[in-house]
Amino acid sequence: MREQLLQYIYPMKTKILLVEDDTDFGMILKQYLELEDFEVAWFQNPDDVVNILNSDFAFHIGILDIMLPNMDGFSLAKMILAEKADFPLIFLTAKNQKIDRLTGLKLGADDYISKPCDPEELVLRIRSILKRTLHTVQEVRIQIGEYHLEPKKLLLLHPKGNVRLTIREKDLLLYLLKHNQKTLKRDDILNTLWETNDYFTGRSLDVFISRLRKYFSNDPQIKIQSLRGIGFEIDFPKNS
Incomplete structure (x- = not known):
């Protein structure tokens, strides 16, 4: 996966x-x-x-x-x-x-x-x-606004400080990048990454989304917005 x-x-x-x-x-x-x-x-x-x-x-x-x-x-x-x-x-x-x-x-x-x-x-x-x-x-660095992601090293880099991601956080972030500037359904994320969809995995997803928002807080251009009853709307700056 x-x-x-x-x-x-x-x-x-x-x-x-x-x-x-x-x-x-x-x-x-x-x-x-x-x-x-x-x-x-x-x-x-x-x-x-x-x-x-x-x-x-x-x-x-x-x-x-x-x-x-x-x-x-x-x-x-x-x-x-x-x-x-x-x-x-x-x-x-x-x-x-x-x-x-x-x-x-x-x-x-x-x-x-x-x-x-x-x-x-x-x-x-x-x-x-x-x-x-x-x-x-x-495994080349992926630029995400003011950040850089190094997937193999599980590192999210920023001038104000780096974050070491968990494997699940990295997988979720890559999934969000794949679907950049789209509306994502919770069910699709859970079935793809967790391969199950129940109350506990749903709560787990919310925790990981909150963490990613915190990690990206230094760049106001990056938006991970919750849509009640649907899922999330993702907006990462597109870099050349």
Whole structure:
């Protein structure tokens, strides 16, 4: 059940690191991926990627050309994987030599595609890799107004203080996020999360809702309102 809840939402758009020095091909690829609802950061110089490795490196998957200026894609991949060992990578190359393929696989590449590639095929490969690494993708921080949720660590973070959630609180919060800005019936929540619906579980739900309201009290934009005889109305700020 908890695993299913994590799969209900993506905390943000999937962020792709694209490193490709060919201006025309890079632009076409970036635009196509964005049409497929990915967020793409395109770099033509690998040195620029190295500069953000320890600070702003918040990507879910990387697509690296092998032939790059100043540094080849394999060397860049080694530097990325040294900082983020489980980071999924796809290599792009204009060549189709066996040595390149073997080198990439030994580095731990998740896939390998020759240029010019079919953008639709690339998208299918990206989505296939993300399915296999779904755990990692879903554990990216989820922004909720002024707060951040780290589901795996059961942490709700805020500048004025952090809260360690119980598993039930985390599951309930993820369910509310999935149904953001909707009216939720009490029966649906109880049957989904508690798998039963009686007086005692109903009272338990009220306690957990009260706790969540308290946890989010530092952000007046966040609303969890009770609707008598119906359930709750949820309003979390939508973050990009």
